[in-house]
Amino acid sequence: MESTTATRISFTTSDGLSLAADVRHPADAPTLLFAHGFGQTRGAWKAAAATMAARGCRCVTFDSRGHGESDHVPGGDYHMEQFVDDLLGIARVQPQPPILIGASMGGLLGLAVAGETRPSPFRAMVLVDITPRWETSGVERILAFMQAHPDGFASYDEAAEQIAEYLPQRRERKSEQQLRPLLREGADGRLRWHWDPALLSGSLIMESERYQPRLLEAAAKVDVPVLLLSGERSDVVSHRTVEEFLALVPHARHAEVPGATHMLAGDANDAFTAQIAGFMASLERVDADVDAIKQPATRC
Template sequence: MENDIRAPDAISRFPVADLSLAMETRRPDGNPALLFAHGFGQTRGAWGGAAAALAQAGCRCVTFDARGHGESDRVAGGADAKSGYHMDQFADDLLRLAVAQPQPPILVGASMGGLLGIVLAGEMRPSPFRALVLVDITPRWETAGVERILAFMQAHPDGFANYADAAEQIAAYLPQRRERKSEQQLRPLLRESADGRLRWHWDPALLAGDLVQESERYQPRLQAAATKIDVPVLLLSGARSDVVSRATVDEFLQLVPHARHVELPHATHMVAGDANDAFTREVVRFVQSLDPLPAGRRVAGAVQSQ
């Protein structure tokens, strides 16, 4: 896809505090800038279709793998390391990526990526983001839905015998998807271990540590941060989601009364994957509604642990 603005540049390495992240940029000279933050257990590949379409629409689109995910570095020592994996580390990584953009980016954050955006946008002045697109996530969520996701992530500790085996398990987990993932689609999601088994791309230490429990304790902080968000916000939710509900959406809209909410009727928590065309259409509409960025607007600073 030479010279195709929808295709990413070669994978680059973005240095953060103690490791480096795998990053791709589509249409580097595009405007405005969009920074995509995936959910827990996902990779930058979750945004492939949307990022390509938005690059075609003229946007600079940056996707990356969070620490411990995909092709990004893992924390040395994993769960046994003193640092382990913590929410503030993920937030600081995201802030560093935002600061590195030529202009304050519009954050498109799914699940964990959206939570990090809420914290940074609410607690920092000026906000490191021009606007927020939150993808099926609110400061308080439905525990049962998160537990279902974690159960799937923990269900195959010995990995898979082959790609067909993995595709079958994913199809059972995502019955709303009409097509099974091909080997080509699965390759970025799996790693071949020394024993020949295929295992997920993410560091098992992400589940072995305190990160999941820590995210639950983050909820009061997230709710407080949401009340201080002063940039435009679009919440895109899936009508079939078991992670957000009418109650959590209504609560969020009370915390952030200037936010817009659009519910996609055929989507689950995996909004971009379930309804990519509708998702992309709503993001384009939101981006086009934003006021021009003031000249000289920059971001600076670092997230502080609380």
């Protein structure tokens, strides 16, 4: 297959659910494991994964449980620990320790896994506009959008209009083709978002705030290279939360992407992938330096 062509695969969770996934590029390439945010799908990474696959990376994207084409939890009983376990399981079955690219919820899950698992299943981590303590107002704005249309939409055009209002920084309006993977047609003919409604009505949302102390503790134990990317216009990450994170993880690097919001990868994909490529290059230099140190000294 061509490096940028996605091949559909699936992962089976420890409790028997099937998670839809795509893989780009062969197994012997450096692996990037992309974990999306709450309410998103693996499609959020399509442009970034294609770009990095063209650069020679093996890119794995997946839909979290209750999202996209992945299975829903029977009875709608979702808990954060399930998502943490899913990510750990997927990381462990990769042919080599992957570099995690985690946005929002995906990044928080990555922090829990990396901080609480030894050895870490990740080679390194890129956190995309998320820190273990976040700005509540930004998260509330996201949840308000997700909860705003329980009865769905009469047409794709109506859904596109709502997305345009939610993401005014995006110049391109979503087409029907782009929206089809995000919406499901019900028996009543209405179009509803792909996620399981139980994600919003169950205990998962209430758990998120209680997870902050655990995430702060986990972050302080992360021992792999970390790049934190934040959006200049983000309302979820702030200078305050970034400073706290860098104090907890002093070996982490931070870069702010100009003009980007919390939806950083979608707002500025070229800048986003350039940051990932630069981070990977720095990891290769470190590996080369370590190998050089391990070589026996040359004697004249």
